[in-house]
Amino acid sequence: MSVVPKSLAKDFGHRPDLVAHLAPWQSRAHIGAEKGPPMTIVFDNSYARDLPGTYLRLAPDPAPNPRLLVFNQQLADRLGLTLDGEQATRWFSGASLPPGADPIAQAYAGHQFGGFSPQLGDGRAHLLGEILAPDGQRFDLQLKGSGRTPFSRGGDGKAAIGPMLREYLISEAMAALGVPTTRSLAVVATGEDVWRDTKLPGAVLTRVAASHLRVGTFQFFAARGDKAQLKALADYAIARHDPDLLRATNPTLAFLDAVIDRQVRLIAEWMGLGFIHGVMNTDNMAISGETIDYGPCAFMEGYGPGTVFSSIDHQGRYAYANQPVILGWNLARLAETLVPLIDPDPDRAVDLASSLLDGIAGRYRNAWLALMRRKLGLAGEDAGDAALADDLMTAMVGADWTLTFHRLGTPAALRPLFEDFTAMEAWLPRWRARTGEGTGGHMAKANPAVIPRNHEVEAALTAATAGDMAPFEALLTAIREPFVEREAFMLPAPSAFGSYVTYCGT
Numbered sequence: 001m002s003v004v005p006k007s008l009a010k011d012f013g014h015r016p017d018l019v020a021h022l023a024p025w026q027s028r029a030h031i032g033a034e035k036g037p038p039m040t041i042v043f044d045n046s047y048a049r050d051l052p053g054t055y056l057r058l059a060p061d062p063a064p065n066p067r068l069l070v071f072n073q074q075l076a077d078r079l080g081l082t083l084d085g086e087q088a089t090r091w092f093s094g095a096s097l098p099p100g101a102d103p104i105a106q107a108y109a110g111h112q113f114g115g116f117s118p119q120l121g122d123g124r125a126h127l128l129g130e131i132l133a134p135d136g137q138r139f140d141l142q143l144k145g146s147g148r149t150p151f152s153r154g155g156d157g158k159a160a161i162g163p164m165l166r167e168y169l170i171s172e173a174m175a176a177l178g179v180p181t182t183r184s185l186a187v188v189a190t191g192e193d194v195w196r197d198t199k200l201p202g203a204v205l206t207r208v209a210a211s212h213l214r215v216g217t218f219q220f221f222a223a224r225g226d227k228a229q230l231k232a233l234a235d236y237a238i239a240r241h242d243p244d245l246l247r248a249t250n251p252t253l254a255f256l257d258a259v260i261d262r263q264v265r266l267i268a269e270w271m272g273l274g275f276i277h278g279v280m281n282t283d284n285m286a287i288s289g290e291t292i293d294y295g296p297c298a299f300m301e302g303y304g305p306g307t308v309f310s311s312i313d314h315q316g317r318y319a320y321a322n323q324p325v326i327l328g329w330n331l332a333r334l335a336e337t338l339v340p341l342i343d344p345d346p347d348r349a350v351d352l353a354s355s356l357l358d359g360i361a362g363r364y365r366n367a368w369l370a371l372m373r374r375k376l377g378l379a380g381e382d383a384g385d386a387a388l389a390d391d392l393m394t395a396m397v398g399a400d401w402t403l404t405f406h407r408l409g410t411p412a413a414l415r416p417l418f419e420d421f422t423a424m425e426a427w428l429p430r431w432r433a434r435t436g437e438g439t440g441g442h443m444a445k446a447n448p449a450v451i452p453r454n455h456e457v458e459a460a461l462t463a464a465t466a467g468d469m470a471p472f473e474a475l476l477t478a479i480r481e482p483f484v485e486r487e488a489f490m491l492p493a494p495s496a497f498g499s500y501v502t503y504c505g506t
């Protein structure tokens with residue numbers, strides 16, 4: 001087998017230094033593999049098997065002194081994994097490889113803040129392989145922060161404890177809130193320092209995902225005009241995520257429709273929770289419909305449609321209220337890649353794709369309205385519901401997003417959340433007239449008491465970086481039961497916390 005798959009070799013042709021690195025990295029995969037009795041992770045690596053030429057095979061960096069910081073037993077149980085702490089520490093830090101792992105870095109491209117990068121790829125992640133849960137569901141097991149790859153560009157391939165624990169925490173919160181998301185199995189400190197603005201302890205996150213196929217994966221091959229590889233990728237994606245569609249009249253078009261459906265529902269869920277992803281680049285949009293890549297994301301406290309946390313999002317491209325717009329923009333980029341597969345007649349292919357794209361705004365609006373009906377406890381459908389929901393948005397500007405919904409039924413508790421309660425006071429009787437009595441139970445399940453509040457997250461990560469995991473553990477317990485009222489985790493940041501900024505390059 002050639003070291004560099006053919007379709008990638010041409011991209012690295014101008015970087016002989018990278019290609020030269022591939023040989024030792026490749027061999028390390030074998031040196032690291034443990035021999036011995038059959039272990040508890042059984043891999044079935046379909047991506048590596050079925051899609052040669054879409055990845056580079058190379059081993060993670062071995063962590064010099066791994067120490068397990070957090071292990072997700074709930075998730076391990078769901079996946080049917082039984083591991084002792086020592087195995088988990090070694091395998092989920094890259095210190096050694098579980099038998100059957102076939103570590104690869106996946107190629108992908110992407111629009112970052114609107115500008116196209118034809119080659120991104122896993123610059124600090126290694127897909128160990130896929131496992132089948134007891135219910136037959138297939139999951140990727142990926143190490144993140146596990147060393148440089150030919151896709152690293154200027155980066156060090158590493159990650160610090162703080163951002164990896166942050167992904168663990170926020171993705172677990174999303175899972176507990178019922179939002180489709182990648183999950184986190186473990187964070188292991190590597191015993192190695194990484195340099196950011198300052199020296200920080202390094203860590204590796206083990207991410208579990210329905211797959212790591214992104215809009216950007218399709219863009220990588222579309223941009224190269226590699227129709228054969230694009231077709232192989234689409235066939236693979238359909239077989240993996242939408243096997244029923246293999247029998248559709250036009251499987252590619254049906255697949256686009258299915259991805260639109262998943263993403264529309266996902267972004268509606270984010271909006272309902274006041275979640276701001278922060279980097280909705282096309283490489284961070286998963287075909288599976290899971291939330292992926294928790295970088296500068298955060299939950300909004302005071303409602304403002306233009307809220308942005310990311311330090312690098314100067315234009316507000318990924319601001320709260322712009323997320324549904326970017327949803328459509330990103331899906332249009334996916335549709336463009338699929339056009340050659342939709343119909344041999346390009347005009348017809350574009351027409352078919354366009355009619356799906358034209359429907360996105362309406363589909364999103366419907367998904368949002370359905371979600372708002374749940375959050376407001378509105379039974380059935382009424383012609384006035386859209387106006388009721390829209391007017392709430394206007395009335396609650398500035399008030400804490402999470403608590404406003406959580407306390408909607410108790411005006412005395414609601415009032416202190418508002419600087420000016422006038423508009424809300426006018427809105428409440430309209431809502432009560434619509435709901436009548438007895439909506440509380442349903443609403444409680446749609447309106448969490450606890451979200452990961454930014455000041456709590458920061459405090460937990462700061463303590464963890466300094467070696468104290470107790471605040472992280474306490475916050476994790478709270479966010480795992482978001483509908484349970486835990487006073488200490490429900491309150492907005494004290495004003496001294498100031499306006500929150502999150503950072504990329506994490």
Ligand code: AMP
Pocket residue numbers: 120121122123124125151152153154155156157158159279283284293295504505506
């Ligand atoms: P992200 O912003 O995390 O979605 O990453 C965008 C691109 O940058 C991907 O190709 C990542 O693999 C790469 N990247 C991010 N951080 C690093 C790092 N520390 N070292 C190497 N590559 C990185």
Ligand code: MG
Pocket residue numbers: 283284293
């Ligand atoms: Mg990414």
